[in-house]
Amino acid sequence: MGYATVMVNLALDQPNEARLEAACQIAERFDAGVVGIAASQFSPPLYFTSGEQAQNLIDQGQAALKSRMAELEAQFLGAARKRAKSIEWRSAIDFPARYLLQQARCADIIVSGGHSDAFSDPFVGANPKDLVMQAGRPLLVVPDTATWLDLSSMLVAWKDTPEARRAIVDSLPLLRKAGDVTVAEIVETGDSHPAALSRVRDVVAWLSRHGIVARELAPEKSGGRDAAAQLDRIAADVGAGVIVAGAYGHSRFRELILGGMTQHLITQTARCVLLSH
DSSP states (O other), X not given: OOOSEEEEEOOSSSOOHHHHHHHHHHHHHHTXXXXXXXXXXXXXXXXXXXXXXXXXXXXXXXXXXXXXXXXXXXXHHHHHTTTSSOEEEEEEESOHHHXXXXXXXXXXXXXXXXXXXXXXXXXXXXXXXXXXXXXXXXXEEEOTTOOSOOOSSEEEEEOSSHHHHHHHHHTHXXXXXXXXXXXXXXXXXXXXXXXXXXXXXXXXXXXXXXXXXXXXXXXXXXXXGGHHHHHHHHXXXXXXXXXXXXXXXXXXXXXXXXXXXXXXXXXXXSSEEEEEO
């Protein structure tokens, strides 16, 4: 089992070097093809205009988008050429998330950049949380600070949910390439440490039957509201270059007010994260 096709989502308004490098490294490790993808929709001006002037603005805006996407195509081809089994470029004047979700059927894994806490423009960029919740494919979130796909140590953030089970299955090809694997569960309020330890031991045993040697970890301290910070500390302690986790969604209002582990993982800048929903 491996990845035959890697899709990398290029952004018009963010750096793309890190995500391109990660996608190409996956292609090299698995002798896979790479599909580069970009989309953006012209955002009309806030002030009112009509007639020929309005059409001129639309034409100019779309021409600028096409020019920028041509630049991204050249960047993609320059990065992926001679590093992938095959390369293909796809682009459109469309909402980025909608277009990428339509095209995700052709890929085994999607590589994208992270997400800032600032307001995101759906005309220009695809929110990684929207992608992972709807694509039906694992999403590798690569922060702009990453210089390479570090598989020397990987951390599986375990939670006994369907999302985490899908994530660990989706990450098996990468876990087989990892130098060190740790499966950790944050003990939540109301749960018991022995139960959490039993669960991670089951996961470690399951991984061993897939030829992956891993160690279990279930800190006794309750995660509570500090679960994200505790996961960060574990990742730092084990030197994890990649975290594997299930993606969990709430209503947008609740996510905005309360945050959440998924939101934290797509906004942190310390390491890559593989998410599945």
